[in-house]
Amino acid sequence: MNKIYYLLLITLPFAQQLDPVDVALDELRTVVETASRSNQRVFVDDFTGLL
Amino acid sequence: MLDEFPGTLISTEWHSPGYTPGDSDFEECYYYDNFGGCYGARGNLFNVGGIPHTEWNGEYDLTGGWANGNWEPAYDYFIGFYNQLIGSETPYDIVINGFKDGLTVNYDITVSMDDDHSSQNQKVEIIVVEDKIMSYWTGASEYHNARNVARYWISTEDLDISSAGESQTFSGSFEIDEEAWNPDSVKIISMVQNYGNYHVHQVQELNVNEFDTDQDGIMNNEDNCLSEYNPEQEDIDGDGMGDACDPCDNANIFVPGNVSGDLWYYDDTSLEPTVLVDVFDVLLLAEIVELADEESCGYEAGDMTGEGDVNIIDVIALASFIMEGAF
Numbered sequence: 001m002n003k004i005y006y007l008l009l010i011t012l013p014f015a016q017q018l019d020p021v022d023v024a025l026d027e028l029r030t031v032v033e034t035a036s037r038s039n040q041r042v043f044v045d046d047f048t049g050l051l
Numbered sequence: 052m053l054d055e056f057p058g059t060l061i062s063t064e065w066h067s068p069g070y071t072p073g074d075s076d077f078e079e080c081y082y083y084d085n086f087g088g089c090y091g092a093r094g095n096l097f098n099v100g101g102i103p104h105t106e107w108n109g110e111y112d113l114t115g116g117w118a119n120g121n122w123e124p125a126y127d128y129f130i131g132f133y134n135q136l137i138g139s140e141t142p143y144d145i146v147i148n149g150f151k152d153g154l155t156v157n158y159d160i161t162v163s164m165d166d167d168h169s170s171q172n173q174k175v176e177i178i179v180v181e182d183k184i185m186s187y188w189t190g191a192s193e194y195h196n197a198r199n200v201a202r203y204w205i206s207t208e209d210l211d212i213s214s215a216g217e218s219q220t221f222s223g224s225f226e227i228d229e230e231a232w233n234p235d236s237v238k239i240i241s242m243v244q245n246y247g248n249y250h251v252h253q254v255q256e257l258n259v260n261e262f263d264t265d266q267d268g269i270m271n272n273e274d275n276c277l278s279e280y281n282p283e284q285e286d287i288d289g290d291g292m293g294d295a296c297d298p299c300d301n302a303n304i305f306v307p308g309n310v311s312g313d314l315w316y317y318d319d320t321s322l323e324p325t326v327l328v329d330v331f332d333v334l335l336l337a338e339i340v341e342l343a344d345e346e347s348c349g350y351e352a353g354d355m356t357g358e359g360d361v362n363i364i365d366v367i368a369l370a371s372f373i374m375e376g377a378f
Contacts (some may be wrong), residue, residue, distance in 0.1 A: 037140045044110055
C-alpha cells in the first residue's frame with residue numbers, strides 16, 4: 001500500500017506539468033487565430049446628406 | 052471619403068423624397084415589393100429627425116447641415132468615427148457572389164464566422180444601390196454626385212449561425228430597372244446588423260457586373276468558363292471557350308473534316324495521333340445537318356466551306372475531299 005502512496009506522490013506533481021512545446025503551440029495558435037480574424041469594415045447610413 | 056477608403060468604407064444614401072429636387076435622376080426606393088418607404092423604414096431604426104444625418108455602424112451619428120452644402124467641416128467628425136470603428140475584430144465575414152443574366156441578377160450572400168457570437172437579434176440586410184447619380188441639390192444650389200443611393204431594399208433576414216466555422220447563405224434574385232437605373236452602377240450591399248442596438252457588425256458591397264461565380268479570380272464578364280474554376284484561362288483552340296468547359300478541342304481533334312472526332316494511331320510507337328477522316332464523318336455530318344445540331348462538336352468541324360453555316364453543301368464538299376484523297 002505504501003508503494004502506491006509513494007507512486008501517487010511522485011506522479012501527481014508531474015501530471016499537472018504542461019509540456020513546454022504544448023504551451024508554445026497554444027501561444028502560436030492564439031496568435032494565428034487572432035491574426036486571421038475578420039476585420040470590421042465601416043458602414044455609413046447617409047440620410048439625404050452630402051458625403 | 053469613399054474614394055479615400057475604398058473597400059473599407061461603404062455607404063448607402065437614403066434620400067428623402069421631399070428633399071429631392073424634381074430634375075434629378077432619383078426615384079423612390081422599393082422597400083421589399085412596395086414602391087417607396089425605404090427612407091422611413093431605415094430612418095426609424097435610428098430615430099432620424101433632422102437631415103443631413105449619418106450613422107456610422109449604427110454606433111456613432113452626426114446630425115446637422117452645413118451652410119451652402121459645404122460639407123468639408125464635417126470631415127473631421129467623419130474621420131474620427133471611421134478611425135474609431137475600422138479594423139476592430141468581428142466574428143463575421145461576408146462574401147457576395149452570383150450571376151447576372153441580362154438584367155436579371157441572381158445573388159448568393161454568404162456570412163461566415165471565425166469566432167463565436169450569439170445570433171440573438173442578428174439580422175442580415177440586403178440592399179441594392181445605384182452609385183454615382185448626378186443630381187441637382189437645391190439646398191446647396193449645385194450638382195452633387197450622389198453615391199450608393201438605395202434603390203431596392205430586398206430583405207432583412209434572420210442570421211441563425213452563432214459558432215466559429217459556421218456559415219449561412221442567402222440567395223435570391225432581382226431585376227435591374229433599366230429605365231430608372233444605370234445598369235453599370237448597380238451594387239449589392241449586405242451587412243450583419245443587430246436589431247437590439249442597431250450596431251453593424253460587418254458589411255460588404257459588390258457591383259453586380261463584378262461577380263466571380265466560380266471564384267477563380269476572373270470576373271464573369273472576362274471569364275471564359277463561368278462556372279468552372281480555371282484561373283489560368285487555358286483555351287487551346289482559341290475559340291473563346293476555356294478548356295475547362297469546352298468539350299470540343301477544335302485545334303487538335305475536331306479539325307475541319309473530322310466531324311466524329313476520331314483519332315488514329317499509326318502504330319504502337321507513335322506518340323502523336325492523327326485525325327481520321329472517312330465516310331463515317333460524311334454520314335455523321337449529314338445527320339448533323341438534318342437535325343440542325345449546332346451544339347455538337349462536329350458542327351464546327353463540318354463547316355467545310357468555311358462560311359459559318361453547316362448545310363448539305365458541306366456534306367457534298369466533305370465527300371468530295373475524301374474521294375480526292377485530301378485527308
